[in-house]
Amino acid sequence: xxxFETIKNIAYLEPMNSFSEMVKDEFCAxxxxxxxxxxxxxxxxxxxxxxxxxxxxxxxxxxxxxxxTIRESLDSLIMAKDPNIRIVSEMILPIEYCLLxxxxxxxxxxxxxxxxxxxxKCQGFIQNELPRNLNVIEAPSMLESAYDLxxxxxxxxxxxxxxxAETCRLNILKENIYDDKNNMTRYVLIGNLETKxxxxxxxxxxxxxxxTPGALLEILKVFLEYDINLSYISxxxxxxxxxxxxxxxxxxxxxxxxxxxxxxxxxRPKTSFFRYLGSYRIAN
Numbered sequence: 235x236x237x238f239e240t241i242k243n244i245a246y247l248e249p250m251n252s253f254s255e256m257v258k259d260e261f262c263a264x265x266x267x268x269x270x271x272x273x274x275x276x277x278x279x280x281x282x283x284x285x286x287x288x289x290x291x292x293x294x295x296x297x298x299x300x301x302x303t304i305r306e307s308l309d310s311l312i313m314a315k316d317p318n319i320r321i322v323s324e325m326i327l328p329i330e331y332c333l334l335x336x337x338x339x340x341x342x343x344x345x346x347x348x349x350x351x352x353x354x355k356c357q358g359f360i361q362n363e364l365p366r367n368l369n370v371i372e373a374p375s376m377l378e379s380a381y382d383l384x385x386x387x388x389x390x391x392x393x394x395x396x397x398x399a400e401t402c403r404l405n406i407l408k409e410n411i412y413d414d415k416n417n418m419t420r421y422v423l424i425g426n427l428e429t430k431x432x433x434x435x436x437x438x439x440x441x442x443x444x445x446t447p448g449a450l451l452e453i454l455k456v457f458l459e460y461d462i463n464l465s466y467i468s469x470x471x472x473x474x475x476x477x478x479x480x481x482x483x484x485x486x487x488x489x490x491x492x493x494x495x496x497x498x499x500x501x502r503p504k505t506s507f508f509r510y511l512g513s514y515r516i517a518n
Contacts, residue, residue, distance in 0.1 A: 235318070236289055236427050238265045245280045246293040248273035251377050251397045257327045257421045258293055259397075265323065265423075267291075281310040284319055284425055291425040296324070298419045305470060308482060311424060312440045312509055313473060321438055321512030323423040331356060331412045334404040335391040336383055343407070345369040345390040347379040352393045359411040380404060420517065431488035432515045436465060439498070440482050442472055442507035450481065453504050460497040462487060472507075480507065488513040 244262070247254040250273055258271055274280050277294055284292040294307040311319070331352060335343065344365060346353075350372050353360065360368070373379035379392040380402045391407060399406050429435075443449035457464055466484035487494050489510065502508050 236425060238267055238427070240289055241267050241269050241291055241425070241427075242289040243270045243272055243287065244291045244293065245272045245274050245283045247277065247280065247295070248275060249375065249377060251395070251401050253327060253329060253395060253397075253419065254293055254295070254421070256395065256397045257325055257419075260325055260327065261291075261293065261323060261421075261423050264325070277304075277306045278310050281314050281319065281424070285314060285316045288426060291322070291423055291427070294422050294424060296420045296422045298329075298417070300414055300417055303468065307422070308440075308470070309473060311511060312480065312482075316426065317509060318426045319424055320426075320510065321422045321514050322425055322427045322429050323514050324420060324517045325423075326418050326420050326517045328410075329412070329417040329419055330410045331393050331395060332399060332406045333359075333391050333408040333411055334380060334383075334394050334399050334402070335388070335407055336404060337388040338405050338407070339388075340407040342389050343368075343391045345371065345386060346392070347371045347373050347382050347386070347390060348393040349373055349375060349379065352376070355413055356393060356411050358413045359408070363408070363411075377402075422514075424512075429488075429512070429514055431490050431513075434516050435488040435513050436484050436486055436516050437489050437494060437513040438482065438484050438511040439501075440480055440507075440509045440511055441501070441505040442475070442478055442480050444504065444506050449504065453501050456497050456500045456504075457485060460493045462493065462497055482511075 244258055246258045280292040284290050295304045296307050297303050376394040380394050380398050463486040469479040469481050472478040472480045
């Protein structure tokens with residue numbers, strides 16, 4: 235089993251300079267990790283990569299304030315072939331887009347290069363802050379829109395994140411120009427790594443109940459009996475059996491706590507499927 239000190243690689247969702255890479259940098263700083271990184275195309279590839287490389291961690295988007303739970307991340311983690319792959323840390327990252335340019339003069343901007351999606355999601359800012367006769371050029375990605383600024387004069391700007399501004403050496407003219415100001419994503423760090431209790435932890439489990447009346451209620455009673463606070467519970471269709479559901483539960487505390495261990499020991503026999511998904515410090 236690895237420790238943060240022995241990690242040699244972290245896998246995250248491409249492209250480079252994305253919010254996933256930004257949160258990768260934050261996780262490395264938080265846990266004092268110095269290693270290589272590998273951008274991959276899909277969430278499933280990240281989980282499989284971590285399974286096949288014991289000295290590797292992976293970063294998955296878990297939940298977004300606008301779009302809700304990222305189901306593919308939960309499904310891939312629950313169905314991982316290696317049950318020791320679990321959540322070891324979490325972080326909440328504000329999804330903030332900025333107006334970037336080679337110039338420092340905001341009021342000189344006459345043109346905008348951006349993806350169609352970001353043009354639509356930043357309409358409030360574009361209509362209220364930029365010229366009415368703005369020349370808009372569509373680009374396939376944030377990074378390419380930033381690169382394309384080299385082909386235009388100083389009066390053009392692009393929409394991107396702070397990572398792209400740093401990489402392309404662009405000035406940030408305006409921050410947080412997205413219409414939805416409270417857009418945040420919770421990311422989780424996964425791997426075969428044991429965490430220690432910090433006093434401010436939560437634990438995540440997934441299970442499927444037996445086909446008996448009141449089966450879920452019997453499990454919930456166990457949490458009540460051991461005075462364990464549930465902070466989140468949801469269900470989703472099982473990919474193991476048709477017409478069955480898997481419940482995902484977050485509760486306060488670390489699995490190393492005596493009460494937690496006793497509760498889990500009582501819950502396991504009441505389920506037809508059980509997966510411990512990790513105990514980790516609650517994100518600030």
